[in-house]
Amino acid sequence: MKHVVIVGGGFAGLNAAKKLGGLRDVRVTLVDRQNYHLFQPLLYQVAMAGLSPADIATPIRSVLARCHNISVLQGSVEGVDLQAQAVSADFGRLEFDYLLLCCGSMPSYFGHGDWEEHAPSLKTIPQATEIRRRLLSAFEAAERTDDPETRRKLLTFVVIGGGPTGVELAGAIGEMSRFTLARDFRNIDTRLTRVILIESGPRILSMFSEQQAARAARDLEKLGVQVWPNTLATDIDEHGVQAGPERIASSTVLWAAGVRGVEVAGLIGRPGQQPERAQTDRGSGVETDRSESVKLDRGGRVVVDEDLSIPGHPNVFVAGDQACFTHQTGAPLPGTAPVAIQQGRFVARTICRDLAGKPREAFRFVDRGQMATIGRSRAVAEIGRLRFSGWFAWITWLVVHVYFLVGFKNRLLVVLHWAWSYVTFRRGARLIVEREWRFGGCAGQDGRDGRKDKTVPARDETRTDGEE
């Protein structure tokens, strides 16, 4: 019986596992750092207080419960030994016959790692709830303050990056401030909120047609979002953003400008040790990891063969955001859910073909189009030659996203949340949840960090012993 190890329970890993589930001659171990599969395309709605984390996340082991040949382990993979055909995780060692790496991507700040603190990205649930906390806290702080300059800074939101995520975030902030929050505050007029979407390229949604991108920009502007194309963020700190020559005072900056493949360099090769690589983020070519013959593209993704395997290692596959697949179009496939889903399934099929003694095929991505939503009744879509926008595109977006969401209940809940928000203009998850779980007491300030611009002390420092 062959042992397949899958690292990562995202779109690629989960779909590969599902396809391998129930087979007789394969035993599968899926390892993920989280116990849940996250439906990334709707994560921005968690950040924007529209959905709860549990609405878009499903426990991986309950999705795969019926596949008795699959065991799911929550854990961190620390290294891959290609010679010994084994994976080392924090809970032990797993030998494999086949390996599928699909650890996804992580935010890239183009060498400015210190920006993350002031401009969180949106890849994980904790990041989404952190963004939600910052966003809602800014309005609360603006309501409390009497200083007009502070208030203006608090009511200025900057989103960096004009891709689909940036557009969704900026649109949602605009919509929230104009509709959801408008009646709830006494001292501030939330409709005066400034939302600025900064894009370094000449236009937002560069993967869409110019016409569609222009439509999206107009829709954003109707929601009060200022779109600044051809603008590079050159500095971000706690007070705001330096955007080209202009300084924007803002207390809430969000980063949607770049991602790169999760580090595989330290993974394949000597565990824990980072090979010395040149900083080639803005460079041009493909570089070779010295410790092993794994090629990475400039986005940190693993360059894979036509069958998604690593050159020279036909039983080791990389899929999803972590893979750089260029054989079909010359340019790498984008890091989207459809690519990951199809690649995950393809790898499972390839393993089955191997076991059946059939020859391998080359992966081909079937592009079913792309969509981006701007807000209520506003979206752009391109499906094949079809290009459409507005209400119909928005409904299409809704249907497609609900269709792909894992789990019947999650689908039902998300539809309900959306229907309720559509009718009432409200948002279902407007909670500012503190990070510290210990009880801080009412009189004391400790343990409470519902405010921005406050450093979170270490766990032991916030110890209050407030109970006696």
Place this chain on the structure above:
Amino acid sequence: MKHVVIVGGGFAGLNAAKKLGGLRDVRVTLVDRQNYHLFQPLLYQVAMAGLSPADIATPIRSVLARCHNISVLQGSVEGVDLQAQAVSADFGRLEFDYLLLCCGSMPSYFGHGDWEEHAPSLKTIPQATEIRRRLLSAFEAAERTDDPETRRKLLTFVVIGGGPTGVELAGAIGEMSRFTLARDFRNIDTRLTRVILIESGPRILSMFSEQQAARAARDLEKLGVQVWPNTLATDIDEHGVQAGPERIASSTVLWAAGVRGVEVAGLIGRPGQQPERAQTDRGSGVETDRSESVKLDRGGRVVVDEDLSIPGHPNVFVAGDQACFTHQTGAPLPGTAPVAIQQGRFVARTICRDLAGKPREAFRFVDRGQMATIGRSRAVAEIGRLRFSGWFAWITWLVVHVYFLVGFKNRLLVVLHWAWSYVTFRRGARLIVEREWRFGGCAGQDGRDGRKDKTVPARDETRTDGEE
């Protein structure tokens, strides 16, 4: 126009505010550390992965949005100056004509503050998600380990305190391990999970009749919960609990044994300074806070007059869990939602009577009965002379809790979650969410604390700069 300041947006504060909303001669400011009102009675379901935090929490300002004479401020009250008739908060100072303090209660570890780390309580959303994280992580860790002793420790859950919360928690863990998780694991049989409910008194649910308490204990035992009455927890650490002479090796201990009123001593009097009080938690009498003439009972609650005002200060009221009201029965009223709701409304009525020049009345609590749920189709209820249990009590419990939940959508969602869980035996929110929001990377371990028994480093230490 009179200014009423309400500190705390729980059941008492929110109900007082609602009653005062829309009045012409009153201006109200409600201050709360959170931006949401939490429906405490269902918080255990968030901890037990059945509901999401947003399902039982509503933004206070959206509940009160239509009351234009009420402004809501998120902030921490640091002191009350009774002479100057002002409240000092972290955002500034508020002068009041009337003050209502209703900051609720906090866990009490009877002088063993160090136990909190190993045995979290259930009062806030972060605590609930922390308990959820520990509970689910224990099963994940048990699935990973090969050592039978470690596995046994991981699959032993101890709940300390046999009141309604302890019974609900223990019952839910028993149910979850027997039904929800049973099919999802490969290496462990979750049905062998040990759940131990420790109660220091002679029986659980001491406020119920003996017959009902015995029924609840039988129901718990059917779910695999061992009930240990007459047992005192004398020590709790990371390895387990010393329960009387017996040592229980357990990696997940929950505390539901005691609460006390949120410190008002530091609040009224010199801000930030704690008057030196003797440790009278297990003592007998009422003590006097030396800094002001505010009497606290041994549970840290403020002893109030018949009209819920502080003796000598007729315009300062205390209500809910923070108040000790003994005029009706001799014994203090319990810290339950019905008491808080009725007291909040009473204070609002009293202020209205004052303004209308009418004499004050004494507060009288109308007891409509009590209920506790043990699990699926299992509950006990006492309404007036009526005592019932089983399925009918459980349905009554459901209906009453949904009825009192704030907000139509939350009601609908909770009903849906419950219906779905009832039919499928599943739980809707089985997420283990890390506390750290920064991106840790796949290869690195940093920023990840999905595991138990791991200290959470300070924010800056987990800085990984993983993006390049």
